[in-house]
Amino acid sequence: MEQIEEMAKRVTDLLDEKKYHELKELMAELEPADVALIFEESDKARLALLFRILAKEQAAEVFVELGSDMQEMLIYDFSDSELREVLEELYLDDTVDIIEEMPANVVKRILRHSEPGTRQSINELLKYPKYSAGSIMTIEFVDLKKNMTVEDAFTRIRRTGLDKETVYTCYVTDENRVLLGLVSVKDLLLADNSKTLEEIMETNIIYVNTLEDREQAAKIFEKYDFLAIPVVDNENRLVGIITVDDAIDVIQEENTEDIEKMAAIVANDKPYMKTGVFENFKKRIPWLLVLMLSATFTGKIINMFEQSLSACVILTVFIPMLMGTGGNSGGQTSVTVIRGMSLNDIEMRDIFKVIWKEIRVSLLCGITLAVANFIKMMLVDRSDIIASGQDPLSITIVVCITLIVTVFCAKLIGCVLPMLAKKLGFDPAVMASPFITTVVDAISLFVFFNIASLILNI
């Protein structure tokens, strides 16, 4: 990042000195993603000027990497012919991604300046639901026919490959565009030039449907080492491909979404620095409200035992520790189980194995914590308890037993709730720490007061 800042400074200097040629050469050496970062650092007023200095092909590649706010600014600045030039260089899936972020008037302008054929494809692509495989696929791939020879295939790749996002996996289709097989360029390179594709193509193909969840598509890349996977429609016709670089973006977005859900945030896919205050508020307030109101039950439990509490106020001192430990224990388990399910490490049929494992882990944790707490209370809290007129040993035993029971319940709930959620078709990530904490809070207090009443006779 420091390099980028240095670069941005140098770019500003060259711009000030009007050394445009030198600037163009400097930027030509950089990766588009880095040029975009430099642009983001630079004075917005000179954005259009900077952009115009770029070589034509690089300009389009940089444009794709920019944030949607900067893309919008640039489009407003573009003349019609400049807009057309950039659009011509873009891959279709990138154009569609850009369009999805733009206000309606910009979208209209983009569509007006696209070639009629392109415009139709854009409109087709825009119809795929958000988060579907269709919405992230590219329609620029190399398609071949089964009776072509290896040599024919190379000729076709050479002729059409420049405009394709990947040439390394080529798809063999029949006259109705139904997917028959695939050949990799590696296979082609290592095969005899006179062989036909039918002889060498791979026919056991893993593919996704356009309407499938994009997360499913990304999971295929996690499991198998593919560079691209084909996307077919309901008639098994090849309509596009998903490339591994787009899959990585999906993997990271889905991870962010899971992490946000686990932290009781309503997920959206905008980066933090580009999310406004009100948008952030809207992402966070729903769960805060729900969890706050559901804490009413915990309050009710305390209220039920108000008499006992009045008789023994010192018990209150241990409520935060018990609730905290319960929440943390449950959170550990739920997050582990949710992540395990999302990585396909834990399956629904493993539920009893998981429960049995968590029972043993929870007992180990609970007993260790109880022992540590016993020592700590005897050393630290003893005098406070005596000062409040209670027997330190009894109070300590109440707290320790509650700890063991709470950790046990927390870990059990922490594994059962997410799996239950998945079984019922909900997203298990929502069942993470904050939700579990609220449930465990109520349980731990209920256990605490009952054990206290029993042992202390209050």
Next chain:
Amino acid sequence: MEQIEEMAKRVTDLLDEKKYHELKELMAELEPADVALIFEESDKARLALLFRILAKEQAAEVFVELGSDMQEMLIYDFSDSELREVLEELYLDDTVDIIEEMPANVVKRILRHSEPGTRQSINELLKYPKYSAGSIMTIEFVDLKKNMTVEDAFTRIRRTGLDKETVYTCYVTDENRVLLGLVSVKDLLLADNSKTLEEIMETNIIYVNTLEDREQAAKIFEKYDFLAIPVVDNENRLVGIITVDDAIDVIQEENTEDIEKMAAIVANDKPYMKTGVFENFKKRIPWLLVLMLSATFTGKIINMFEQSLSACVILTVFIPMLMGTGGNSGGQTSVTVIRGMSLNDIEMRDIFKVIWKEIRVSLLCGITLAVANFIKMMLVDRSDIIASGQDPLSITIVVCITLIVTVFCAKLIGCVLPMLAKKLGFDPAVMASPFITTVVDAISLFVFFNIASLILNI
């Protein structure tokens, strides 16, 4: 997954009926990752038999995909010549990954049966620190010389490519193996056959050092759309490459690690279903202990205000709600900031922008929650408060003001602590919800009792 279970059943049936030939054909059609899953489902006693049915090349690919426990079982079963055959087919980086998980006697046996050259390379690779770029690289890549023509390059790729993990990015090195440039097969395909590599190669290369963190290498794949990146030593000599499929594995492992740290778990990279009870206990107990003991401070605060609490026990009813809301608010912010930093969306120099944004979001959230809580307390808790002999309006006002202050502090701490941790060189993920909750618990109680003393005169 259901398909896999069905398949596993069919495999067992065919095995029972001794239809080995049919079985071999069935499995030849499947992806190695799927065959591995079927093996994991099958009877362990027949694992070696099943494995021997596979075709030689597929056998090695399946072996790589198996869990380390099954690999170990198989190696014990292998004859020396079987072990040699599998080892010959494996890519070196995979062999090294397998060795790293094996007990010493198995490692010795593997090394004894590797070719002398391979053995040396394995030993070299084993020296790279865990989590370094060197530890995940492969040393099987295509290297070319700059005076080669495009045609020469293709000849060399055809001759050596079969054993390379990727042929699509080729590396141009000088006589001292110093990296000069790279050419993609796409560039080669689209270039004139008589051009030299020097004319067409890309010389602005993004690479990593062997000792760099593997996470840095993975981040390069997130940022740029590469299929492989070169790994060089301190003398800029090319020693290996990292391919995109390995980068995806690293991305997922690092994500899991972050998620676990955020849930107060000591991260390790073993999947849940293969982690024993005691190992799970060891991952979880450290933070549970630390957080439990640090809750002592919260207890001390309550103890400080014991007199006020005795005078007004109804206040206890709202402690869980205040602590919960504070923890959730802080957790939302800290998790958002930690994720933003890990995706390079939030940089250290953004700290004041982040604080300013969080201040506004926290006020919006705090006021909304206070209003909702006001209504809820007036409707639900009013009678309980009256029954306890207190004035409902005063108590409600105390709770609502505390809510606003708590949410404000929680969100401020939630963004400052992780960024501070990063600045000081610690992993910010540790500063997530559980840690923040403990800090916020103490603050919210302190605020609560002080406001209560002030307004209620207790």
